[in-house]
Amino acid sequence: MNLRTRLPALIALGSAALLTASVTAQPAVAASEKKPQRSSVALQWYDTTVATIAAGGAPPLAQVTNSRTWAISWLAAARATRHTPYGVDRGDYQEAALASAVHTSLTALVPSRAKELDDALHKTLEAVPDGPAESKGVAAGVRQARLVLASREGDGLDPASVNRPFAVPNAAPGVWQPTPPASAPAIQFGTRLAKPFLLDSADQYRSPAPPALGSARYRADLAEVRAYGEQNSKVRTAAQTETANFWASLSLTLYNEPLRVAVARSAGSLAQQAKLVALFHVASVDTQIATSDSKYTYLRWRPVTAIRTGTINPDPTWTSLSNNPAHPDYPSGHNTYAGSAEVVLTAFSGFRTAPFQVTSPSAPGVTRTYTAWKQLSRDNLNARVYSGIHTRSADEAGLVLGKRVAVHTLFNQWRLFGSL
Structure with a gap:
C-alpha cells in the first residue's frame, strides 16, 4: 500500500502512526529537573x-x-x-x-x-x-x-525568485485573470520552481483537477460563494463575517500562536521542541511549493471572475467581501497551510489540547478559543468561502494537499537528520 492510499488511515490514527519513536511524547519531567x-x-x-x-x-x-x-x-x-x-x-x-x-x-x-x-x-x-x-x-x-x-x-x-513574472493567459471560461479592484499581476508563480526540503518534486502530490465547468459540484460551489461571499451578503451571519475577517491574515502570522502553544505545552526535551518547530516549517515550505504547482497548473479563475463574466447568471457588479489575492483559486493556499499545520501539530500533541486563544491582525479585538487543531482547519475552510475569494472545492482540495505534504515530511524526516 503506497502513501497516497494509506494517508486517511494515518491521519485518523494520529501521532502514534504518524511518527517514529523519535517524536513520541516524552514522559513528564520531575519538578526538580x-x-x-x-x-x-x-x-x-x-x-x-x-x-x-x-x-x-x-x-x-x-x-x-x-x-x-x-x-x-x-x-x-x-x-x-x-x-x-x-x-x-x-x-x-x-x-x-x-x-x-x-x-x-x-x-x-x-x-x-x-x-x-x-x-x-x-x-x-x-x-x-x-x-x-x-x-x-x-x-x-x-x-x-x-x-x-x-x-x-x-x-x-x-x-x-518566488515572484518571478507570470504571463497572464488570454481570457477564457475558467481561466484565471487578474481580479478587481487592483487587477494586480500574479504573485508566487516562482514558488513552484523552488527546491523543496523533502518533496521529490513540486508536483508529487498535485491536487486532482477542479470540478468541471457546469458540473453539479461547480454550480453548487458558485452558488454558495455567490450568496455567502458577497460584500453585502444578506445570508452571511455576523459570526460568519467575523470568521472571514479573522482568518484573512497571512497563515504564517495566524499560526504563530497555535504553534507556540504546542511548544509551551510539550512534555518533550528541548530537542523535541526544536524538532516540532523545524518540522512544522519544513512541511509549510514544501506545502507552499506544492500549492504553487497546483495553482499554476490548473489556473482556475476566482469566483469574482466566474460570477461577473461566466455563463451562470452573470452579475457584473458582484463584489467579494475580501480582496482577492493575486493568484489562481484552486487550491486554497490558506487551507494547504492549515492542513499541513494540523497534521504536524496533531502528530506531536494529539488531536485535542486544553483551551487556547488565538488573535488575528485582521480582526482587532477579537479572540477565539480552540481545543483541537482541526478546528483551525474548519474555520480556515469556511472563512475563504465567506470572504468570497475561494470555492469550497478549492478549500477542501487545499486541506488534503497540505495534509499529504505534511505526512510526507513526517515519514521522511530522517533525511534531515541522517548526517551530522
Whole structure:
C-alpha cells in the first residue's frame, strides 16, 4: 500500500502512526529537573524568531521566504540539540546549542536584526554555566546553522525568485485573470520552481483537477460563494463575517500562536521542541511549493471572475467581501497551510489540547478559543468561502494537499537528520 492510499488511515490514527519513536511524547519531567528553564529557552528563541521576521523579514507577498527562515533556523537547532557529547550536562549543552543555532541562522538571513539577536544570545548564555557544555553547545549550533544555510543556498525561495513574472493567459471560461479592484499581476508563480526540503518534486502530490465547468459540484460551489461571499451578503451571519475577517491574515502570522502553544505545552526535551518547530516549517515550505504547482497548473479563475463574466447568471457588479489575492483559486493556499499545520501539530500533541486563544491582525479585538487543531482547519475552510475569494472545492482540495505534504515530511524526516 503506497502513501497516497494509506494517508486517511494515518491521519485518523494520529501521532502514534504518524511518527517514529523519535517524536513520541516524552514522559513528564520531575519538578526538580531543569524543565522550566529549558522550556523558557525554547520559547525565548521562538519569540525572538517571531520578532525578527516581523521587523526585518521578507515582504508579505513572499510569505514562503519567511517560512524558509523559520525552517532553516529551527532545523539547525533540532540538529544541534539531537545528541549531547559524553561528559557534559545535557540541559546546559542543549540550551547553548539551540540559542547558537537560531542566532547564527537568523543573523545570516535577517542581518538588519544582528544587534537584537546578539543581545538575545547574550541573555541565554548568561544563564548557562561557563564550561565545556556551553562551549560545545555554541560550537554545535554554529556548525549546524552553517551546514543548513549552505544546503539551502540558491534554493529559489528568495522574494525575487518566488515572484518571478507570470504571463497572464488570454481570457477564457475558467481561466484565471487578474481580479478587481487592483487587477494586480500574479504573485508566487516562482514558488513552484523552488527546491523543496523533502518533496521529490513540486508536483508529487498535485491536487486532482477542479470540478468541471457546469458540473453539479461547480454550480453548487458558485452558488454558495455567490450568496455567502458577497460584500453585502444578506445570508452571511455576523459570526460568519467575523470568521472571514479573522482568518484573512497571512497563515504564517495566524499560526504563530497555535504553534507556540504546542511548544509551551510539550512534555518533550528541548530537542523535541526544536524538532516540532523545524518540522512544522519544513512541511509549510514544501506545502507552499506544492500549492504553487497546483495553482499554476490548473489556473482556475476566482469566483469574482466566474460570477461577473461566466455563463451562470452573470452579475457584473458582484463584489467579494475580501480582496482577492493575486493568484489562481484552486487550491486554497490558506487551507494547504492549515492542513499541513494540523497534521504536524496533531502528530506531536494529539488531536485535542486544553483551551487556547488565538488573535488575528485582521480582526482587532477579537479572540477565539480552540481545543483541537482541526478546528483551525474548519474555520480556515469556511472563512475563504465567506470572504468570497475561494470555492469550497478549492478549500477542501487545499486541506488534503497540505495534509499529504505534511505526512510526507513526517515519514521522511530522517533525511534531515541522517548526517551530522
